[in-house]
């Protein structure tokens with residue numbers, strides 16, 4: 001719960017907090033040359049990185065960079081953000097639009113993909129560019145924006161749950177988010193708001209006091225789903241950002257993408273669950289990779305996924321075992337994959 005002092009806006013301090021995350025966002029490393037230099041990595045990685053970055057630009061915020069182990073080309077955090085030559089290969093089954101979402105996009109900023117939940121595309125951008133993401137082919141910058149999307153929900157009816165998605169909805173500033181949440185709160189049918197975001201993990205200073213206040217004040221129940229793939233992504237600053245969210249939200253969950261060379265072993269996944277729980281966050285989904293062109297080198301096949309999941313289920317309490325799932329094009333929900341009986 002918010003204390004009384006936290007309830008009082010402190011303009012000077014709030015402005016500085018807003019400036020800090022904005023600076024960290026703007027100051028993200030975008031040149032492969034600089035990334036390699038700062039991490040003491042071999043020059044031989046430069047040419048393929050520059051070539052692959054032409055398709056999907058590199059973007060690495062400095063707070064995330066600080067958690068990458070220098071001098072290790074195989075670091076699991078580095079692997080998520082460094083463009084490599086393998087991205088340029090083509091593989092059968094890996095396409096630009098693996099979820100066939102382009103058809104579902106009307107340009108209005110609302111995606112009616114799941115029953116009882118509306119997905120509102122709040123912004124097109126992201127603070128970090130994850131090399132395995134299906135967004136690598138569609139940065140979604142053409143969506144109308146949250147105001148138009150809200151107009152549509154107000155006029156055509158809204159479901160119980162509205163999901164703010166993107167891009168990353170926490171790229172909106174606190175004022176815009178506050179206004180968006182307030183408008184959602186006035187739509188009688190809406191009971192829950194859910195925010196899918198990677199920002200608290202990659203730029204933890206984004207979880208400002210003003211953001212917490214907006215979330216704490218609304219009538220709606222709020223669910224935050226963050227996205228971390230490796231236990232080392234959760235350092236002390238991230239843990240306190242997650243705790244700040246936990247204080248004001250109904251639930252904070254995490255989703256992970258199962259990625260070859262990043263988290264495709266039981267020990268890493270178990271340690272991620274433990275680290276999340278220590279920050280009061282529950283593991284929600286463990287996604288199989290969407291087969292997007294340029295990400296085939298991250299693929300972990302479903303059989304291996306099932307084996308890892310079964311090992312995880314044997315070593316952790318049930319509430320620390322995420323659901324193994326994949327998205328099927330056109331499906332009204334995620335497909336949860338049950339492990340084969342041993």
Ligand SMILES: *Cc1c(COP(=O)(O)O)cnc(C)c1O
Nearest residue numbers: 114117119163165196255333334
């Ligand atoms: C899966 C997913 C959803 C909605 O599905 P739930 O099963 O209700 O969690 C919404 N947004 C994103 C980004 C998702 O991956």
Ligand code: SF4
Nearest residue numbers: 126129130133135198
């Ligand atoms: S949508 Fe999520 S996974 Fe994709 S690039 Fe943005 S932050 Fe990364």
